[in-house]
Amino acid sequence: MAKQVERMFRFSADTDRLLSVLIDEDYQHAREKAQGALSSKVDQVERTDERLVYKVSTTEYAKGMTGVDKSKTEESQVTYEWDLKRKRAKWTYAGPHGKMVSVQGELRIQPDGDGSNLTSVFQADVKVPLVGGKIEKMILAEVEKSWDRYGKTIQDFLDR
Numbered sequence: 582m583a584k585q586v587e588r589m590f591r592f593s594a595d596t597d598r599l600l601s602v603l604i605d606e607d608y609q610h611a612r613e614k615a616q617g618a619l620s621s622k623v624d625q626v627e628r629t630d631e632r633l634v635y636k637v638s639t640t641e642y643a644k645g646m647t648g649v650d651k652s653k654t655e656e657s658q659v660t661y662e663w664d665l666k667r668k669r670a671k672w673t674y675a676g677p678h679g680k681m682v683s684v685q686g687e688l689r690i691q692p693d694g695d696g697s698n699l700t701s702v703f704q705a706d707v708k709v710p711l712v713g714g715k716i717e718k719m720i721l722a723e724v725e726k727s728w729d730r731y732g733k734t735i736q737d738f739l740d741r
Contacts, residue, residue: 583683583706584717586724589698590732594739596690596697600668602738603688603699604633611738613639615730619654626660633663643677646716681708684720699735701728 592599602608606623613621618639626634638658643650657676664670668691674684683706691698705720707713 582714583704584714584721585702585704586721587700587702588728589700590735591693591696591698592736592739593696595695596668596692598739599690599697599699599735600665602735603670603690604635604663605738608734608738609635609637612731612734613637615734616727617641631664631666633665634661636660646712646719682706682716683708701731 594602609623610621618641620640622638624636624638626636628634636658638656640654640656643653643655655677657674659672659674661670661672668689670688672686672688676682676684685704687700687702689700689702691700703721703724705717707716707720709716
């Protein structure tokens with residue numbers, strides 16, 4: 582059964598400014614680097630006044646039940662689909678474990694007084710008999726540890 586974590590961040594920037602950072606290509610690369618990617622590439626798939634779709638491809642050291650294996654790398658791709666008017670995105674991860682691991686989430690920007698809130702939802706579903714739940718917990722524990730780096734990277738771009 583899928584497991585989920587959610588975190589809300591508050592920023593002093595208005596929602597338009599926060600959205601402009603979150604869809605910025607340089608921010609995408611900085612976020613991936615802060616999360617441990619060795620390299621990243623951003624490809625825009627579609628852009629209209631209301632919708633933006635892009636894919637972020639990364640190369641990272643391999644990860645498994647025993648942790649990070651620096652002797653090999655893995656390729657992954659996250660597809661972001663933004664509703665620019667509602668300032669919401671859904672994203673899906675595709676990685677080396679194929680359909681055995683389903684990771685997806687949402688980003689929601691909402692006004693909050695003179696600033697804005699960003700809610701980030703992260704969901705993992707690992708379809709491996711007996712150990713799937715344990716792997717999900719490990720994935721989400723890593724996500725929980727990365728929230729501060731994630732928020733700091735956004736703030737660094739807002740401060741530019």
